[in-house]
Amino acid sequence: MWGLDFSKIDWAEMGTASTDTLQMMGYATLFTFLIGLPLGVLLYTFSRSSSAVLGWVYRILSLIVNIIRSVPFIILIVALIPVTRAIMGVSSGVEGTIPPLVIGAAPFFARLVETALREVDRGVIEASHAMGATTFQVIRKVLLPESLPGLIAGMTITAVTLVSYTAMSGMVGGGGLGDLAIRYGYYRYEKEVMIVSVIFMVILVQVLQMLGDRLVIHFTRK
Amino acid sequence: MIELKQLTKIYGSKKKMTTALSGLNLKVNKGEIFGVIGHSGAGKSTLIRCINLLERPSQGEVWVGGTDLTKLGKRELQQHRRKIGMIFQHFNLLSSATVYDNVAFPLTLTGTPKAQIQAKVNELLALVGLEEHRGKYPAQLSGGQKQRVGIARALASDPDVLLCDEATSALDPQTTDSILKLLLDINRKFNLTILLITHEMHVIQSICDRVAVIHEGGIVEEGPVTEVFLKPRHFVTREFINRDAAGSAGEEGLKLAASVPHPEWARLVKITFLGAKTYESVLSQVVRETGVNFAILQGTISTIKDVPYGKLTVSFEGDDEKVGRTLALLRERDLDVEVIG
Numbered sequence: 001m002w003g004l005d006f007s008k009i010d011w012a013e014m015g016t017a018s019t020d021t022l023q024m025m026g027y028a029t030l031f032t033f034l035i036g037l038p039l040g041v042l043l044y045t046f047s048r049s050s051s052a053v054l055g056w057v058y059r060i061l062s063l064i065v066n067i068i069r070s071v072p073f074i075i076l077i078v079a080l081i082p083v084t085r086a087i088m089g090v091s092s093g094v095e096g097t098i099p100p101l102v103i104g105a106a107p108f109f110a111r112l113v114e115t116a117l118r119e120v121d122r123g124v125i126e127a128s129h130a131m132g133a134t135t136f137q138v139i140r141k142v143l144l145p146e147s148l149p150g151l152i153a154g155m156t157i158t159a160v161t162l163v164s165y166t167a168m169s170g171m172v173g174g175g176g177l178g179d180l181a182i183r184y185g186y187y188r189y190e191k192e193v194m195i196v197s198v199i200f201m202v203i204l205v206q207v208l209q210m211l212g213d214r215l216v217i218h219f220t221r222k
Numbered sequence: 223m224i225e226l227k228q229l230t231k232i233y234g235s236k237k238k239m240t241t242a243l244s245g246l247n248l249k250v251n252k253g254e255i256f257g258v259i260g261h262s263g264a265g266k267s268t269l270i271r272c273i274n275l276l277e278r279p280s281q282g283e284v285w286v287g288g289t290d291l292t293k294l295g296k297r298e299l300q301q302h303r304r305k306i307g308m309i310f311q312h313f314n315l316l317s318s319a320t321v322y323d324n325v326a327f328p329l330t331l332t333g334t335p336k337a338q339i340q341a342k343v344n345e346l347l348a349l350v351g352l353e354e355h356r357g358k359y360p361a362q363l364s365g366g367q368k369q370r371v372g373i374a375r376a377l378a379s380d381p382d383v384l385l386c387d388e389a390t391s392a393l394d395p396q397t398t399d400s401i402l403k404l405l406l407d408i409n410r411k412f413n414l415t416i417l418l419i420t421h422e423m424h425v426i427q428s429i430c431d432r433v434a435v436i437h438e439g440g441i442v443e444e445g446p447v448t449e450v451f452l453k454p455r456h457f458v459t460r461e462f463i464n465r466d467a468a469g470s471a472g473e474e475g476l477k478l479a480a481s482v483p484h485p486e487w488a489r490l491v492k493i494t495f496l497g498a499k500t501y502e503s504v505l506s507q508v509v510r511e512t513g514v515n516f517a518i519l520q521g522t523i524s525t526i527k528d529v530p531y532g533k534l535t536v537s538f539e540g541d542d543e544k545v546g547r548t549l550a551l552l553r554e555r556d557l558d559v560e561v562i563g
Contacts, residue, residue: 127314
C-alpha cells in the first residue's frame with residue numbers, strides 16, 4: 001500500500017515505546033496535578049487578597065510561572081538535566097523525563113486552575129463568608145467542588161499537552177512513541193514506524209480527550 | 223438586636239472617593255421585621271453588607287446581639303457570622319451541591335455530627351416545603367424554590383438575625399408573595415429578627431413592622447410602616463408609594479377626582495381609615511347626623527402587613543357650617559381627614 005511495508009515494524013519495540021509513553025504521561029500527569037493544583041489555588045488566593053504583601057507574592061509567583069511557560073520545552077529538558085539528576089539520580093530514560101515534564105506542565109496547569117477558580121460565582125463565595133466559613137473551608141468546600149468541571153477540563157488539556165511533550169524526551173533518551181517516530185521517520189526515513197507511532201499517539205489523545213469530556217459532562221450541574 | 227452607630231462607608235482611594243454611607247444610625251428591635259427601602263445607589267446594599275461585615279465600614283459601630291462586630295478578630299467574626307443568616311437576590315447556592323447539601327452546608331462548617339445535620343436539614347426542608355426536591359441540584363429548581371433553599375440554609379445555624387438582600391427582586395410577583403409569606407411565618411414562629419432591603423414598596427407593605435427610607439447614604443425617614451406609608455414626609459418616600467400599583471392608583475384617582483366638574487362650594491376631602499374602622503360605616507353615620515350630601519370620587523381599601531386601611535376621596539356638598547361639622551365628627555372618630563379642594 002503506497003509503497004509502505006508494515007511488516008518490517010518491530011512490534012516489540014513499538015510495545016516498549018507505548019508503555020514508556022503511557023508511563024511518562026501517567027506519572028507526569030499525576031505529579032503535575034499534585035503540584036499544579038495547590039499552586040493554582042495559591043495564585044488565585046493571592047490574586048484576590050487585599051494584603052499588599054500577598055499582592056507582591058502573587059506578582060513574583062506569576063512571573064516565575066510565566067517564565068517557565070515561555071521557555072520551549074526542548075530547552076527546559078536540557079536546562080533541567082542537573083535538577084533531574086538531583087531528584088531522580090539519573091537524567092535519562094523514562095525517569096529522567098518525568099521531572100522536566102512536571103516542571104514544564106505544572107505552571108501551565110496552575111494557570112488553568114486559577115482560571116477555573118475565577119469562574120466560580122463570587123456570590124457563592126460571599127455567601128460562604130457570610131456563613132462564617134474560613135478561607136480554607138471556602139477553598140475546599142466551595143471553590144474546588146464548584147470548579148470541578150473546569151479543573152477536569154484543565155487536567156485533560158494538560159494530559160494531552162504532556163503526550164506531545166513526551167515526544168521530545170528522545171533528547172535525553174527517554175524513549176516513547178514520539179521519540180520512535182522522530183528516530184525512524186525523521187532520521188532514517190522509515191515512514192512505517194513513524195506512521196504507526198503517530199497513529200498510536202492520536203488514539204491516546206482521542207481517548208484522553210473523550211474521557212475528560214465525559215467526566216466534565218458528568219460533573220456539570222449547571 | 224441590631225444597632226448601627228454613625229456608620230460610614232467610603233469607597234475608593236484618596237484620589238477618587240465615593241461615600242456610600244455617611245454617619246447612618248439605625249436600630250432594629252428583637253423579633254421585628256424591619257425594612258430598608260431605597261433606590262439603587264442609595265447605599266442599601268452597602269448597609270446590609272456592613273451588618274455581617276462582608277463590607278467593612280470605614281467608620282462607626284455595628285452592634286448585633288450585644289457585640290460590636292467591628293471590634294472582633296477574624297476568628298471571632300466567623301463565629302458571630304454563623305448567628306447571622308443571610309439570603310440573596312441571586313440565591314448564591316452551591317451549584318455543585320444538592321438541595322440537601324446546600325442546606326447542610328453551614329452545619330458542615332462547624333463540624334456538626336451527621337445525625338444532627340440530617341435531623342436539622344429534614345426539619346428545615348419540611349418548613350420551606352422542599353422535601354421532595356432534596357436530591358435535586360439548584361439548576362433544576364425554579365427561582366422561588368431556590369430562594370426557599372436559601373432561606374432553609376440561612377436558618378440551619380439557628381441565627382438570631384436574618385438579613386435579606388433584595389431577596390425577592392429576581393422573582394415574579396406571585397413567587398414574591400409566597401416567599402414573603404414564608405418570611406413572615408418564620409418571623410412569627412421563631413421570633414426571628416429580620417432586616418430586609420428592597421426597592422419595592424410592596425415588600426415593605428406586605429410584611430414589615432417598621433421601615434426606614436435610605437437616600438444618598440443616610441436615613442431620611444423612619445417609623446412604623448402604617449405611619450410612613452399613609453403619611454409620607456420625604457419626597458423619596460412619596461415616590462416609592464406612588465410607584466407602587468395601589469399607591470399610584472390613589473394618586474391618579476386623586477388627579478381624576480380633582481378634574482371632575484363639581485360645584486364650587488363643594489369641599490374635596492381625602493379621608494384615610496386605619497385598622498378595624500376601615501370596615502365600619504363611619505362615613506354614612508356621620509353624614510346622616512350632619513345632613514350633608516357626598517359623592518365618592520375615588521377609593522381604595524388594602525392592607526399594610528395585616529392592618530387594613532382605606533383611602534377615600536369624597537366631595538361634600540352642603541353649607542360651610544355643616545361640612546365643617548362633618549369633618550370635625552370624622553376627626554373625632556380618629557379618621558385622618560385632609561381638605562384638598
